[in-house]
Amino acid sequence: MARTKRIGILTSGGDSPGLNAVIRGVGKTILGFYGLEIIGFRDGFRGLVEDRRLKLDKSTLSGILTVGGTILGTSRDKPHRMLIDGRTRDMTAVIKENYKKWGLDCLVCLGGGGTQKNALRLQQAGLNVVTLPKTIDNDVAMTDATVGFATALDIATETIDRLHSTAHSHHRIIVAEIMGHRAGWLTLGAGIAGGADVILIPEIPYDVAKIADAIRRRSRHGTNFSIVAVAEGAMSHEDARAFALAEGKIERAKSQEQKRDAKREIAALDARHQGNTLRLAKQLEELTHLESRVTILGYVQRGGTPSPADRLLATRLGSACGDLIHENVFGVMVAARGDGTEPVPLEKVAGKRKVVPPNHPWIETARHVGTCLGD
Numbered sequence: 070m071a072r073t074k075r076i077g078i079l080t081s082g083g084d085s086p087g088l089n090a091v092i093r094g095v096g097k098t099i100l101g102f103y104g105l106e107i108i109g110f111r112d113g114f115r116g117l118v119e120d121r122r123l124k125l126d127k128s129t130l131s132g133i134l135t136v137g138g139t140i141l142g143t144s145r146d147k148p149h150r151m152l153i154d155g156r157t158r159d160m161t162a163v164i165k166e167n168y169k170k171w172g173l174d175c176l177v178c179l180g181g182g183g184t185q186k187n188a189l190r191l192q193q194a195g196l197n198v199v200t201l202p203k204t205i206d207n208d209v210a211m212t213d214a215t216v217g218f219a220t221a222l223d224i225a226t227e228t229i230d231r232l233h234s235t236a237h238s239h240h241r242i243i244v245a246e247i248m249g250h251r252a253g254w255l256t257l258g259a260g261i262a263g264g265a266d267v268i269l270i271p272e273i274p275y276d277v278a279k280i281a282d283a284i285r286r287r288s289r290h291g292t293n294f295s296i297v298a299v300a301e302g303a304m305s306h307e308d309a310r311a312f313a314l315a316e317g318k319i320e321r322a323k324s325q326e327q328k329r330d331a332k333r334e335i336a337a338l339d340a341r342h343q344g345n346t347l348r349l350a351k352q353l354e355e356l357t358h359l360e361s362r363v364t365i366l367g368y369v370q371r372g373g374t375p376s377p378a379d380r381l382l383a384t385r386l387g388s389a390c391g392d393l394i395h396e397n398v399f400g401v402m403v404a405a406r407g408d409g410t411e412p413v414p415l416e417k418v419a420g421k422r423k424v425v426p427p428n429h430p431w432i433e434t435a436r437h438v439g440t441c442l443g444d
């Protein structure tokens with residue numbers, strides 16, 4: 070009698086709406102449909118190292134479809150560089166020991182780009198791993214969608230809708246900063262859906278003078294308010310050049326010291342970029358003589374109950390994950406592909422970021438309806 074397969078599952082990286090819906094989809098398929106066993110590990114890869122678990126059964130999976138966040142907890146810890154007792158250590162061997170100790174046949178990792186890289190490392194270290202794409206940024210390569218993006222799009226769009234009334238009433242420029250890390254999907258999508266007058270994304274470095282011209286043109290035609298949707302990673306041409314130079318130094322680094330110096334330079338640029346949205350609003354106020362105000366949406370975009378679209382996506386991916394494990398297909402990400410799913414080798418996903426291509430249809434759509442993209 071073959072031993073019942075046992076699956077481990079963890080959530081890693083930034084939380085997103087729909088994570089619990091994925092856990093439920095995987096859990097119900099594994100437990101209910103295939104009669105296998107499943108163990109939850111807490112707080113991402115750290116829980117696997119520290120052997121902290123959550124029993125997943127019919128009762129713990131019940132009622133979580135609509136619950137935000139993750140019942141397992143999450144972290145940004147990396148298996149090969151984990152801070153333990155004040156020291157950064159490679160904990161891969163400990164993870165392998167606990168994987169074996171619990172008799173796991175597969176580890177399911179829910180996460181974004183960073184998680185895909187960490188999962189590939191564990192697959193290469195000998196574990197059986199299957200991942201699912203989760204992030205509000207929608208920037209995981211080789212999948213049509215990521216769990217969390219649809220809900221964050223709804224939240225950001227509703228925010229832009231609400232900002233219209235105050236901008237119109239006060240004849241103001243309202244600058245709304247939207248998440249997305251170094252990709253512009255969330256800002257571009259919500260900007261179009263919310264009818265923003267200006268949409269600024271990391272993929273298109275902007276010229277503040279051109280944005281001011283667009284806002285002034287609106288005023289001359291009698292519309293003296295504007296909504297500027299700016300991605301947290303969007304930047305001016307000057308800043309984009311500085312980042313590109315620093316990133317080039319990393320690629321050309323001939324020693325670990327050169328690589329560390331270049332990474333320190335990027336960290337300094339990142340730190341300075343933190344105040345970018347406020348500086349942009351002030352520049353636009355000075356150039357257009359319209360009052361400007363800033364709203365930073367922040368973590369509201371990752372909170373609360375997942376939208377029906379995300380619940381459907383999460384359940385589809387979770388169910389497909391159970392099928393792949395049943396068929397002993399490992400070392401893959403369960404990618405969303407149209408109405409279905411497709412297993413994609415982790416080597417094709419890890420280390421790649423899906424950004425908005427310059428010729429993407431959404432870019433053309435925004436331009437056709439008269440949106441200024443800062444260029």
Ligand code: F6P
Binds near residue numbers: 084145204301
């Ligand atoms: O990756 C999701 C995300 O929300 C990004 O959009 C954002 O830049 C980042 O996480 C914030 O990271 P943290 O949750 O660690 O502050």
